[in-house]
Amino acid sequence: MEHDYQLIFEKLFNQYGPQNWWPADSPFEMMIGAILVQNTNWRNADKALRNLGNLLEPEIMFHMSETELAERIRSSGFYRLKAKRIKAFMEWFNSYHFCVENIKKRDKDTLRNELLQINGIGRETADVMLVYAFEKPVFVVDAYARRIFYRLGYDMPATYDAFRQQVEEHFPSDVQLYNEFHALLDEHAKNICRKKPLCSKCPLKDVCAQRF
Known part of the structure; x- marks a missing residue:
């Protein structure tokens, strides 16, 4: 399936709003x-x-x-x-x-x-x-991102850097967007796309393959 990372971002942002990450004073x-x-x-x-x-x-x-x-x-x-x-x-x-x-x-x-x-x-x-910390536009690959993209039906590369690069090739090179995207994916995985997901409440359900 076609990978539309901006659509995922927009749906999650509309659901959760700005996350104000990382939680730190400096x-x-x-x-x-x-x-x-x-x-x-x-x-x-x-x-x-x-x-x-x-x-x-x-x-x-x-x-x-x-x-x-x-x-x-x-x-x-x-x-x-x-x-x-x-x-x-x-x-x-x-x-x-x-x-x-x-x-x-x-x-x-x-x-x-x-x-x-x-x-x-x-x-x-x-x-x-x-x-x-250094305000560079990079996509952070973690277990939550892997879980969400897999369930959506995306066949992402197995290696960390290939996964990261695939997203970066199709997502705007804007540090604030990457800041929010990582935070939103983590928020979604903790609240909705859990190990046992709450699919009926998911803002991505209309674009999700529900692959478990």
């Missing part, structure tokens, strides 16, 4: 949150962010010991591993003097490659940082 908090939420839910990641409190500053976290950091983010699960990942990320961030505006000047592909070289930063984490 780009730095957003990026740390993106690492903390790996392999857990947002509730646990958010608790870890709150436990960091006023220590959630680049210079402070750069100099914080890995042991102390791990204890403060314990609620996020895999906390020792995530502490290592955050410290590796901080080394990279320090190379830009913790200046998000300087990083934004880098072109998207170069910046993405740099992020993927950081220990513990995979494609999904890199892409949410690109969209929500």
